Amino acid sequence: xxxxxxxxxxxxxxxxxxxxxxxxxxxxxxxxxxxxxxxxxxxxxxxxxxxxxxxxxxxxxxxxxxxxxxxxxxxxxxxxxxxxxxxxxxxxxxxxxxxxxxxxxxxxxxxxxxxxxxxxxxxxxxxxxxxxxxxxxxxxxxxxxxxxxxxxxxxxxxxxxxxxxxxxxxxxxxxxxxxxxx
Numbered sequence: 001x002x003x004x005x006x007x008x009x010x011x012x013x014x015x016x017x018x019x020x021x022x023x024x025x026x027x028x029x030x031x032x033x034x035x036x037x038x039x040x041x042x043x044x045x046x047x048x049x050x051x052x053x054x055x056x057x058x059x060x061x062x063x064x065x066x067x068x069x070x071x072x073x074x075x076x077x078x079x080x081x082x083x084x085x086x087x088x089x090x091x092x093x094x095x096x097x098x099x100x101x102x103x104x105x106x107x108x109x110x111x112x113x114x115x116x117x118x119x120x121x122x123x124x125x126x127x128x129x130x131x132x133x134x135x136x137x138x139x140x141x142x143x144x145x146x147x148x149x150x151x152x153x154x155x156x157x158x159x160x161x162x163x164x165x166x167x168x169x170x171x172x173x174x175x176x177x178x179x180x181x182x
Contacts, residue, residue, distance in 0.1 A: 010044055033064075046068040049065040053082070097120060100113045111137075114130050115145070128156075131152060
């Protein structure tokens with residue numbers, strides 16, 4: 001409504017989404033998904049995907065995020081993080097594992113995703129190594145890594161550590177809409 005440049009409108013819309021003003025954000029983003037600029041179009045689609053996710057239209061959210069990545073060439077951490085969460089929540093583990101294997105990112109969130117990928121294939125030792133590394137470098141604010149590390153400890157029968165990480169998971173609360181474990 002203020003006539004700000006497209007990049008700022010996308011940023012402002014992401015703030016509106018975080019504040020639960022989904023319809024206002026969607027109205028601002030929709031025209032930007034048709035931009036002639038690949039980056040603007042991709043970022044608008046990626047951000048709009050969150051609106052659809054929060055609104056319960058998960059297939060549409062995935063479609064937009066995939067389009068941002070594969071059609072518009074958007075290769076940013078936020079888009080990759082969101083689509084990985086979408087894939088996991090929807091049980092699309094093959095797509096999740098393929099994408100995690102393609103992304104070369106050593107951030108805490110992708111260290112976690114790599115651990116999840118190992119868990120999916122039943123490689124708990126490798127998952128434990130990745131999660132140990134994650135927790136030596138970061139303290140995630142969302143529950144998923146804690147739950148997964150609790151599961152790794154359960155797998156090996158280390159119940160005290162499993163309980164410790166399960167309790168930490170219960171205290172982590174950032175972005176519950178995207179967390180695989182509510």
